[in-house]
Amino acid sequence: MVTLEDVAKQAGVSLATASRVLNGSTRQVGADLRARVERAAGELGYRANLAAQTLARGASNVIGIVVHDLTDPYFAALADGAMRTAAGEGLLVMVGTTHRDPEQEIAYVATLAAQRVRAVLLAGSRVDDPEVTGRLRGELRRYLAGGGRVACVGQPLLGVDTVAPANREGAAALARALAGLGHTRFAVLAGPPQLMTARDRCAGFVTAIRELGLPEPRVVHGAFDRDGGHAAVAETGEATCVFAVNDVMAVGALAAYRERGVRVPEDVSVAGFDDIATLRDQVPALTTVRLPLTDLGARALELALGAGETPVVEHVAGEVVLRESVRDIR
Amino acid sequence: MVTLEDVAKQAGVSLATASRVLNGSTRQVGADLRARVERAAGELGYRANLAAQTLARGASNVIGIVVHDLTDPYFAALADGAMRTAAGEGLLVMVGTTHRDPEQEIAYVATLAAQRVRAVLLAGSRVDDPEVTGRLRGELRRYLAGGGRVACVGQPLLGVDTVAPANREGAAALARALAGLGHTRFAVLAGPPQLMTARDRCAGFVTAIRELGLPEPRVVHGAFDRDGGHAAVAETGEATCVFAVNDVMAVGALAAYRERGVRVPEDVSVAGFDDIATLRDQVPALTTVRLPLTDLGARALELALGAGETPVVEHVAGEVVLRESVRDIR
DNA sequence: GCACACTGGGAAATCGCTTTCCGGGAGGTG
C-alpha cells in the first residue's frame, strides 16, 4: 500500500511536511508545498495507516461498546444511540456481543484495552455475582489507569460514569397505574433472578404493590427473552394483571395467552417495560414504561468522552405509557 | 501503560524473548525463561498494544462490517451472524452504520481500509446509481489491491464475493402462492425505486403475476421502513392482496389497515418479506418469505475470510411461509 | 575427536506515522 513516504517522495518534500499537510497539525505549510502534497496523495490514492497513527499519537479514534445481543432491540437501540454520537465525533466503533456471558464481557474489555480504544461503553445489565463483578472491575481499573475512559448503562456498580435507567421507580409507577385501574391480583414475569435489571424492575413493582396494601404478587422467574415470557405465562395463576419485566417477554406472554384462548385485555391485562419501537404495532398495543434508549446510549458515550473526574451517575426516568393491553376493571 | 519492554526488563530477558513467549511465535523458548516472562506479565498486568502489533505484523485481527441501520432487525440479524463467526475466529468487529447514505458507506470503506482491517463486509442493499457505485468500487479496489478482503450481502454488483438473497425468485414464489389462494387484484408496497433489494422483490412479484395472466399489480413507492408501509396503504386501491417488500413495512401496513377499520385478512390480505424474528408474534401472523439472515451474515464473512481467488456469488433461496395475514378467497 | 546441523537467546532493523528540535530566511524595530 501507499505510504506517507511515497507521497512525500513524489511531492518532493519531507515526511514531516507531508504529515503536516495530510493529517492535521497545528503547524502551517506553505500553499505551494501543500498543493504538491495534496496532488501527490490524490494521484497515489494515499490512505493513512491508522494503526501507525494510533501508535505514534498514543491515542486512537476508536471506541468500544459491549452489549449482550444485537438482535435484542433494546441493545440495538442503545448501540445506535452511542454510534450516532460517535459518528458525530468522528470516532469509529467496535462492537462486541457477549450473549450474556460475563466472562466474554471481561475478555472484551481486555481486548478493547489492548486496542487502546478511547472509551469503552458497557451496555449490559450487571449480574449479581461479586466474584465476576470484581474481576470486571479489576480489568476496568487497569484500563482506566492507562488513561482509558469507561461508561456504563445500567446499575452503577462499577465505579464508573453510569447512566442508570430508573428501573425500580419506573416499575413502581407502572404498578400504581395498574392498581389505579382496579387490579389487585398481580403476577410478575420476572426474568432470571441474577440479572440486576430484571431484579430491580421486579422489586420496584412488588414493593409498590405492597405499599398499596394489595396482595403479594406472584413472581415467576424465567429467561429474559420472548420464550421466557411465553413459558412463564403457565404459572401466572389467578392474576388479572401480568407485568413482564421487558417488552420482548411481554410479547411472548401475549402470544402464549393467544394460544390458550385467553383474551388480552378482556381476561387478563399485560404490561411490559422499555417501549421497544419495533414492537409498538403489536396487537393489543402494549402498556409499558418508555425508556429513551437511544438517548441513554448517546448520553453514556458523552459521559465517557467528557472530562469528568469523579464518576457521575445519571438517573434517567421512564414514563408509563398506558395502551390497550391493559383494561380498566373498576 | 505497561509495555513489553517493562515485562522483559522485569523478567530479565530480551524484548525478543518476551515477545516470543507472550504473543505466539514459531520459535521455542526455554521453560524457565518462559515461566519468568509469564510471571512478570501477570504481575505487571501486561496487555499487548494491538496498534503496535498491527503495525509490526502488517495485518490486524479486526474485521469491519457496514450496515444501514442497526435498529432495523434485518441488519441486526445479519450483523449478529457475522459477529458470531468473527468471534469464533478470534476476530474483533468494527461496525459502521450509514443510515442509507451511500457517501457514508464509501467513507467507511476508506476508514476501514485505513485501519487495515482483515476483511470488510458490506451488508446493505446497493442503490441504482452508477456514479456512486463506481466510486465505491474504486475504493474497494484500492483496498483489495492492498491485500484486503471484501464480501457483500446483496446484489452482486461490486465484483466481490457476494451472498445474494434470491429476492426476485422469493417474491415470485410468494406471488404464485398468493395467486393460488384466489387473489387477482394485487398491490405492491414497493419501497424506494432506487433501492435494488426493493426493486428486485417488486419486479419478481410483478413479473410472476403477469406470467400468470393476472391484472397488473398496482405499485406504490415509499420509504423502506414501517412508516413507509403505513403511508403507502392509502394508495392500494381495490387490491385484495398487498405485498410489502419487507416485513417492517408490512407491519406498518397492518397498523394502517387497523386504524382504518379494514380487517386483515378478511378484507385484505397482507404479506411481507424477510421473516424477522421479533415480528413473528404480530397479529395477524405475517405471511412472508423467510430468509436465513443470520446464516447470510455468517456465510458472507466466511467467504471474505476464505482464500478464494475469483469472486464467488452464492445465491440463497427464501422460503414462502403462509400465515394468517392472508386469506384463501377461492 | 571434529566438523556439523540444531537449538534457543539477544541485538537491532523495521513497520508508518507524529512531533520535537534545529536552522535559515523574511520581516519588524530601535
Added chain:
DNA sequence: CACCTCCCGGAAAGCGATTTCCCAGTGTGC
C-alpha cells in the same frame, strides 16, 4: 544596519511491538 522574532521546512527520535540475523552452546554421526 544590526538584532530579534516569526515562520516554515527538514532531520531524526520515538511509539511498541515483530522478526531477521547472528552467535554461543549442545548433541550427533563418523
